[in-house]
Amino acid sequence: MKAFKKISFLLFFALILVNCMGVNAQKPTVYCVGDSTVKNGSGKGDGGLWGWGDFIGQFLDTTQVRIENHALGGTSSRTFQTKGLWQPILDRLQKGDYVLIQFGHNDSGALNDDSRARGTIKGVGEETEEIDNMLTGEHEIVHSYGWYLRKIVKEAKSKGAIPIVMAPIPRNDWNNGKVPRNMDSYGGWAKQIAQEEGVTFINLNDKMASAMEIKGQDAVTGNLFYKRDHTHTSAKGAALAASLIAEGLRESDNSLKNYLLKNPKVKLPAKRNLYLIxxxxxxxxxxxxxxxWGMFLEQHLDTTRINMYNKARGGRSSRTFRYEGLWDAVKSQLKPGDFVLMQFGHNDGGHVDKPKYRGSLKGMGDETQEVNRDSTGSETVHTYGWYMKQYIKETQETGATPIVLSMIPRNQWNEGQVIRASESYGTWAKEAVEQAGGYFLDLNEAVAQKYEQLGPDVVAAFFPDDHTHTNGEGAQLNALTVAELIENLRQSDLRDFVFIRKE
Known part of the structure; x- marks a missing residue:
């Protein structure tokens, strides 16, 4: 009996020991808190923009630490807390966890307004301002940037966690080849709080500004940042910022450096594909x-995340692009997640049964016509609508997304108005989408409206040879119009890969 009790006690003790070892062996968590430069949108590259928190995990040994990016776009050091985003993290913090903190980009906003009300008092002092928040309707005492930052740091330390404070990344602003620093404002205030609280500070602002200056403004703009946005980074820009945080950790005495990978291999997001026919x-x-216009569309795309392949071919119609095997070559490359922009019509009005054998039957019906093509044998010719519906259906079968455009207008006018294709191919293109699925962009109407704003004399310069084909300037206008239509196509995520360059 005594032996049994002794064995039971030893087993019980061993079980407790194993459980304790399990708790002690639990991986620490690295929490990221901040604004959209830490995590943009959902953290999946919304609009082609990324935060460094989306890439920091590629520099750490994630078999030894966990990464959780809780940053939220639009927040400041104040609203991240008043919105209740910090408290759930604080509740979960364990001894040995890490908190990467970067705020400042939104702290300079208005203290009180009816849109965001996210600003903080400048500096690190104890001054306050009482407001009746116009956005939330609540009475609120607003503090300084330093006060809010210090609160996060102190509360993290109280749980045994290890805060690491970053100066906000620089904006893509330049002055005589130099990127302005923020050490006289939010970067400097962040450093002061870190020093006063005895925690690690990484001057991410200066590190990234220096890296940008080495590359030069032309190499940075459109690569690390976009021309449309001087604050938010591309995937490459976010990965650079994350690498500089890793560099700062390596230079510090912070224990998170022990989890850094020796030879990290940065993997940028897999690219999607866009085909033009x-x-x-x-x-x-x-x-x-x-x-x-396909020659210039790429300049409005985030080419770090999407490849564009212009497979359109001069002289082809919806019929001949298929008959000649050009469509089969494209279709064989399509995979789920790809996109296909398709615009036909200019050549579909040609002869059905005479060389060049490219005309399609008018309309949307299922009628056919047998045609003998000289030495190449016979062909069953279908309607324009039939061909377009086949492109749509076969694109969908591959898991790709079909987007049909009405054809660009010709330089033909009637009493000051551009003649539309709304009585023929423009309408049939739209009806093909309505019947088979996909998305429709009325490029014919959108370009016609722009032509009318410019006037016949200006537009005539776009058509130096004939009334159908544009020069480069006209094609650029058409490409911009395509990009604008895609950007407004809220039902398709292709819009997330578009940004408008209007220079």
């Missing part, structure tokens, strides 16, 4: 006076 008004024709 159509005729010479889309294609790369190699002729300055016959430039397709």
């Amino acid at each position: 159509g005729d010479s008004t889309v294609a790369n024709n190699g002729q300055p006076t016959k430039s397709g």
Whole structure:
């Protein structure tokens, strides 16, 4: 009996020991808190923009530490707390966890307004301002930037966690080849709080500004940042910021440095693919006076996240692009998540049964016509609508997304108005989408409206050879219009890969 009790006691003691070892062996968590430069949107590259918190895990041994990015776009050191975002993190903090903290970009906003009310009092002092918050309707005492930052640091330390404070990343602003620093404002105030609280400070602002200056403004803009946005980084910019945080950790005496990978391999997000099919008004024709809009669309795309392939071919119709096997070549490359922009119509009005054998039957029906094509045998010709619906359906079968555009207008006018294709191919393109699915962009109408604003004399310069083909300037206007239509296509995530360059 005594032996049994002794064995039971030893087993019980061993169980407690194992449990204790399990608790002690639990991986620490690295929490990221901050604004959209730490995590943009959902953290999946919304609009082509990323935060460094999305990449910091690629520099740490995630078999030994966990990464949780709780940053939220639009927040300041104040609103991250007043919105209740900090408290759940604080409740979960364990001894040995880490908190990476970066605020400042939004702290300079208004203290009280009816849109965001996110500003903080400048500095690190104890001054306050009482307000009746116009946004929340609540009475609130607003503190300084330093007060809010110190509160996060102190509360993290009280749980045994290890705060690490960052100076906010620089904006893509330049002055005589130099990037302005923020050490006389939020960067300096962040450093002061870190020093007063005895925690690690990383001057991410200066590190990244120096790296940007080495690359130069032209290499940074459109690569690490976009021309449309001087605050938020691309995937490459966010990865650079994360690498500089890792560098700062390596230079510090912070224990998080022990979890840094020796040879990190940064993996940028997998690219999606966009294919263009159509005729010479889309294609790369190699002729300055016959430039397709597909030649210039790429400059409005986030090419760090999407590849564009212009497979349009001059002289083709919805019929011949298929008959010649051009569509089969594109279709064989399509995979789930890809996109196909398709614009036909200019050549579909040609002869059905005479060389060049490219005309399609008018309309949306299922009628056919048998045609003998000289030495190449016979062909069953279908309607324009039938061909377009086949492109749509076969694109969908691959898991790709079909987007149909009405054809760009010709330089043809009637009493000061551009003649539309709304009585023929423009309407049939729309009806094909309504019947088969996908998305429709009325490029014909959108470009016609722009032509009318410019007037016949200006537009005539876009068409030096004929009334169908534009020069480079006209093609750029059409490409911009396509990008604008995609950007407004809220139902498709292709819009997340578009940004508008209007220079």
